[in-house]
Amino acid sequence: MKIEHSGDRLRQFTAPRSITPTWLADKFGVSTQSVNNWFSRGVPKKDLYRVSQELGIRFEWLDSGDGLPLMEGIGDARDRDASGDLSEIDAWDDDTPLRADEVWLPFLEEVELDAGPGMFAVEESPSARLRFFKQDLRRNNVQFDKAKCVSVSGNSMVPVLRDGATVGVNVGKNSLKDVVDGEMYAINHNGQLRVKQVYRLPTGLRFRSYNRDEYPDEDYTFAEIQEQQISIIGHVFWWAMFS
16 A cells, blocks of 8 residues: 555554544544545544544554554553553563664753742652653754753643643743744743743733733833743743643
8 A cells, every 4th residue: 555644544454453533533522534535635634633642653654654553662562452452561660771863852940049938949850860862852853952841830721731740841932033923832930830922012922821811911111020030941842731
């Protein structure tokens, strides 16, 4: 079979595993005809990431055919039964050596200072880190030494980011000229770590939450940005969380 688009690769992945269009339709809450359309025309861009994550397929492979089809730690066809459920994965921890195609990304965290009560600064954690594939960073134009991770607290970014979500941040994009209106950025607000949508204004910046019912827009003039020690840490290029 000639491989031309993501639908061809999806069929190539599911056929030997006896994963049927009916099963896929039920899993993703769509019609069987929609799944058949995926096979014939390609998986819609808006669904590619979810399909890859749910089935354990590397996003890059499903999207463009780059690399290997299976995610790190996921076995071959023998490890996946007809229902699509995983029977076994390879475990790893912080003591597991990095492969040549992987890199550790450090976490940023709020650190309380001795300078006075309530004084915080954003610093790298001495222990918390997460492994990434180098290829994934390259595809997002992120230099390895410019990538950090941040944990999200609170419900201000629900439903996109829930409490406890982890985001990947490109600290190489941290200036005002790097801001793309509506994109998410990690922010250092006088030592407090925040993740918000950011908009450029003629007079300063606007921070926006997805949960706008509880968290209205915050506008800051350039003078207030300086007074409140607000700085952009970097652009959010990736996120993940438990349901």
